[in-house]
Amino acid sequence: MRPVTDTTAPVATERGTSPRQPITQTIRIRLREPARARNIELVLLLLAIVVAVGAIVLVQLGVNGRTDDGMILLASLPPALALLIHVALRVVARDADPFLVPIGTALNGLGIAMIYRIGLADGAEGWDNSGVRQIVWTLLAMVAALATILVLRNHRVLLRYRFIAMFVGIGLLLLPMLPFFEAVNGARVWIQIGPFNFQPGELAKIALAVFFAGYLVTARDSLSLVGRRVLGLRLPRARDLGPILVVFAASMAVLVFQRDLGTSLLYFGLFLVMIYVATGRASWIVLGLVLFFGGAIVASQTLEYVNGRFTAWLSPFDPALYDERGGSYQLVQGLFGLGNGGLVGSGLGEGRPDLTPLAESDYIMSAMGEELGLVGVFAILALYLLMVSRGFRIGFTGQDDFGRLLGVGLSFVIALQVFIVIGGVTRVIPLTGLTTPFLAAGGSSLLANWIIVAILLRLSDSVRSAPRLVVE
């Protein structure tokens, strides 16, 4: 570029405006900037696709010793759809967070490979193989995410529907209680329509997060400012305790009637964190934890299945408990699998993760630990950590309070769910049945988590186009 001596005139001419003319006539206020976020996303997405497709190829080499082109083609459909989401984001949400879609694609691909691998070990081919069904569910979930991104142009619209969200959430939670749906493994959280199992509680968590965010935005002043100090904690007024008691009662009802510890813990934890983020008062956490642990202790004494989970957690290697029906067999098999994996694992398709019951859903993490080893498990946990940290970051930098609460709530749901499941499998906490986000077999879980990703993408797009500094 030639040297410019006069700072104003030549540069102005270069831009096609006469230096003497008022420049205001020719400016365009909104300039299109290069979509830097999207370019990062593309690079990461290509890497994620290598991970997803590589996992399937390795599974086939490990199990059969040869590759099956049809299956590889089928397994490349979700990555292809992820690329389509990427293109859609380039058009409608250029500044959305570039990390969520690649991380989701990689985790989902790993999950598909492992589920397919366990199906192969059971001798299932084609549609019988739950890996194939998982691919179909993934495609559906990604289409739902795409639709969410395209339809939901502004997340503040959700604020308007907060009470509808509440009724939808409660309705979805109660749906499996209807008499014509049967309990599966003791828990009434499934509905069966034709060949499909569906867990409506997974979708309920989105609806409830929307409702909690909407409710707390309007109610947080009374929840945070008034109350009297006791022992350094500002306790809320008795009349403000209503909502937390309602949510507590609902989660206890899930525990008692649906016999599902994990879901109950998930919803109560979600509400607790959102009320803490909205009010910034530790007394809510103290209050909530006291309530929950009180409830859990009472439940462990009175409800037989909760009690069984506790004893299996505390002494899984007791031979009597190991052989007992519904005892610690599954937990111990999972631990043996993890131990067998060691540092780098047995390699995809070369271990025996199928020995653990439900290895494709609740115990997918122990299957991963067996075949990918500690190194692989930590990589997966790092991916979850990065995804959740992005979600918190989106919540942190959000402009409106509703968006901030929603972002924090939705990403905390993923974090809590990962903690509950993996903590249960690795015997950190008592085992509770929940799906591992993106990894475990289950259409409803995939659907819910991809929709969460879509909402977070929308939130992050509005964050980035916001002003950098406001003076008022």
Added chain:
Amino acid sequence: MSELTLLVLRLAFLAVLWLFVFAVVYALRTDLFGQRTRRMPQEQAAAASPFPTAQAAPEPVVPAARPAPAAAAPPRNSSAPGAPSDARRLVITSGAKEGMELELSTDQLTIGRSGESGLVIRDDYTSTHHARLMHWDTGWVIQDLDSTNGTYLDGQRVVLPTPVPLNTPVKIGTTTFELRR
């Protein structure tokens, strides 16, 4: 497929998995979420009144590159071309958010009352789209977008796009800011 190939492949897979993790972390490092503002410590904020000495302003970016005497020299005619300013920060020196600073990238920064602006100034004297700072080859240039109450560079109303030297007050409404290295 031999045992060895399989071993190499499965270790390679773990390597790719971690490569992906590190690629995300690397991109996170470079792509900090937008530009962040931070508040200067109180005494430095006080020192940052209209014409600070170069030493008073914290210079985390390039401590060696002090503003050249020509650039730091006070009053200038706003229509005369100033020294090229490779400012990295915009510091608010008076007004409601005194002491706040904003890191400048090479993108333009729009200033105004509208929420779409990069720097939103909400007071009675600021227009919706008031002014913009552009990074030209020679440095930062301020352009008044036909605002009602005007943009003042060092006390002179800005009519044409004018280079903004370092440490020179730009006044918009009740807010004054300076560009710093």
